[in-house]
Amino acid sequence: MSNVKLLEVGSEEVGQRLDNFLLKHLRKVPKMLIYRIIRKGEVRVNKGRAQPSRRLELGDIVRVPPVSMVEAGEKVVPPKTQMARIEDLILYEDADLMVVNKPSGMAVHGGSGVSWGLVELVRNLRQDAKRVELVHRLDRDTSGAIILAKKMSVLRCLHEQIRQNQIEKRYLTLLAGHWPKNKQKVDLPLLRTTLGSGERMVEVSPDGKACLSYFFLQQQFDQAALMEVKLITGRTHQIRVHAKAQGCPVVGDDKYGIDEVNKRFKALGMASLALHAQRLVFEHPSTQRKIEIEAPLFKDFKQLISKLEQKDGK
Known part of the structure; x- marks a missing residue:
């Protein structure tokens, strides 16, 4: 059990949300526990209760209660x-x-x-x-x-x-089935829920947050569609749930997909989720230069596309 900590907000932390501040300082503490101690009022900012979204100011004193976890800040050394x-x-x-x-x-x-x-x-x-x-x-x-x-x-x-929608994000994904003809815009609100088991799920719901994606067909195979997706909003599981709503779940999706479909593509060498963040475009904060990034596909996804092309004679 660690002791109470009083952390002072430095110049590099000004404007940061309280929850993100705690996630940084308590790197080995699960996110659910961090939100729980905030909700219970055990975390204090300048001796007062605060919401997770509170923006911190220079010199703020954040009280962090004891948590029964590995000592916060302990050095984590990955392999x-x-x-x-x-x-x-x-x-x-x-x-x-x-x-x-x-x-x-x-x-x-x-x-x-x-x-x-x-x-x-x-x-x-x-x-x-x-x-x-x-x-x-x-x-x-x-x-x-x-x-x-x-x-x-x-x-x-x-x-x-x-926040200003100035970062362009494009994904490449393989969807099971045939994508609806001439369908590009998917504008469906999404609601995030948590099951009794603690598993996080997302579903289309009028009670959800506004959510907009654009799907562009790249290649239609016999049993799958290769799509480029442009995100306008960035909600949790957005592409996966929007694709499922069109009857075309992402290949390899064990949460929203179809088991038999996933098994079929796994036999072709695709054991992972066929969803890849392929392109980013943003303005460099220091130089104001336009940065364009293209992320190459990993071997399994690349080989799967080749196999489907060969199978369909394309």
Whole structure:
């Protein structure tokens, strides 16, 4: 059991949400526990209760209660083989930020039974960038381009670009079945729920948040459609649920997909989720230069497309 901690907000943390501040300082504490101690009022800002969304100011004192977890801030050292793997998957890097081609199956951060993730790998790779933070997230099973900021000022700027819909995100995905003819715009509200088991699910619901995706057919195979998807909003599981709503779930999706379909494509060598964050376009916070990133497909996804092309004679 750790002792009560009083953490002072520094210049690089100004404007950060309280929940993100705690996630950074309590890296081995599950997210659900962090939100629980905030909700119960055990976390205090300047001796008062605060909401997770509260923006912190310079000099704020955050009281962090004892948590029955591994001591917060304990150094996490991921396997060297994984660090070497990520080194080879860096698509862009400078003094301010980094873009990595994340493999499917790798969490973006530790917690909830996972001792390390992408952000811990990067912190161990770059000794001069211990404060590196995720700019956005990808599901554990989704592969592709993800941005990490090395400075809080860069993180804030990129978050503002996300809020203003100024970062272009495009995905490549393989969907089971035949995509509806001339269908591109999918504008369906999504509601996030939690099952009794604790599993997080998302469903189309009029009570959900507005959600907009554009699907562009690249190739129609006999039993699957290769699609490019442009996200306008960035909700949890957005592509996966929007695709399912059209009767074409993502291949390899064990949450929203079809077991028999997944088994069929697994036999062709695709054991992971066929969803890849292929392209990112954003303005560099320091130079204002337009940055365009293309993340290559991983071997299994690439080979699956080749097999489908051969099978269909394309």
